[in-house]
Structures are given as C-alpha cells and as structure tokens.
Amino acid sequence: MTIQVARLSDPAVRAFVTAVNAHDREAFEAVLAPGATMADDGSDHDLADWTEREIFSSHGHMDVDNESRGGHALVVRYSNDxxxxxxTRWSFTVDGGKVTRFETGQA
Incomplete structure (x- = not known):
C-alpha cells in the first residue's frame, strides 16, 4: 500500500519526494543543503550527475511503501525510463530542514 506523499513525516523528505515526482529540478535543488552528498548501492556519486541521469532525464518517480526512523528511511517502488x-530503500540525513545526504539502493 502506497503512502500519500503529503503524509510523509519529515517536511524535507516530503519536499524531496514531491520534487522528484513533479520532475521539478528547482524545488529539488531547494530542498538540498549546500554541499549535499549521495550514494547509490553503497558507492558515492556526483549528486548533480546522478540526479540528472537517474531522476530528471529518465522521468524518475517514487511510490512510497513505508517509512521509518521518523520519516528519514523509506522503502519505495522507484521507476524511471x-x-x-x-x-529501493532511501535513507535521508536532514539538518536545518534541508537534506544533507541521501543514500539509495535496491531493497
């Protein structure tokens, strides 16, 4: 059963998922802290390059199945072209209302 994005517990994570699903690069970048980092399947990647390839140019979409750790850990059915x-699993580090790091990988 999918969790409605509007019901996600953490406002920064909610904004992240909303921006991904709307393919809104400006809103996505606004939720990230300066110098934010990310990893995919345990390997760090250049955030701008990875998000362009895996989210924006390939029409990424997140359907959230569950959340834990106060909304900082999600299990998601992720799709892209x-x-x-x-x-997939997604883990977020949030500081001051901004995502400072996210990690994703197969669940």
Missing amino acids: TWGEMK
Missing part, C-alpha cells in the same frame, strides 16, 4: 520499476 532507464530501469523500469524496482523496490
């Missing part, structure tokens, strides 16, 4: 749909 490159990989189709897969179950």
Whole structure:
C-alpha cells in the first residue's frame, strides 16, 4: 500500500519526494543543503550527475511503501525510463530542514 506523499513525516523528505515526482529540478535543488552528498548501492556519486541521469532525464518517480526512523528511511517502488520499476530503500540525513545526504539502493 502506497503512502500519500503529503503524509510523509519529515517536511524535507516530503519536499524531496514531491520534487522528484513533479520532475521539478528547482524545488529539488531547494530542498538540498549546500554541499549535499549521495550514494547509490553503497558507492558515492556526483549528486548533480546522478540526479540528472537517474531522476530528471529518465522521468524518475517514487511510490512510497513505508517509512521509518521518523520519516528519514523509506522503502519505495522507484521507476524511471532507464530501469523500469524496482523496490529501493532511501535513507535521508536532514539538518536545518534541508537534506544533507541521501543514500539509495535496491531493497
């Protein structure tokens, strides 16, 4: 069962998912802290390059199945034009209302 994005507990994570699903690069960048970092399957990647490839140019979409750790950990059915749909986990570090780091990988 999918959790409505508006019901996600953490406002920064909610804004992140909303921006991804709207393909709104400006809103996405606004939720990230300066110098934010990310990792995919345990390997750090250049955030701008990865998000362009995996989210924006490939029409990424997040359907949230559950959340834990106060909304900082999600299990998501993630889909994009490159990989189709897969179950993924997302973990967020939030400071001052901004995402400072996110990590994703297959669930």
